[in-house]
Amino acid sequence: MDINNIENLTEHQLKTVIRWIWNDLNAWSKNDDVIESTRLTAAMWREALEYQVDKAYQKNLSTEEQ
Secondary structure, three states: OOHHHHHHOOHHHHHHHHHHHHHHHHHHHHOOOOOHHHHHHHHHHHHHHHHHHHHHHHHHHHHHHO
């Protein structure tokens, strides 16, 4: 896999990939059959993803207000 392929994805494909990642991280973080360290790591990455999405969203809001 070449990470540079991300440049060739459409906006819709990028949004779909982000949703898939969030869903996977959310599922892993809440699955009691997964060892605790993996659940905590998945929760950390989910929170990081949520933070970055929210940060970009807030930046868009502040840009629109100007």
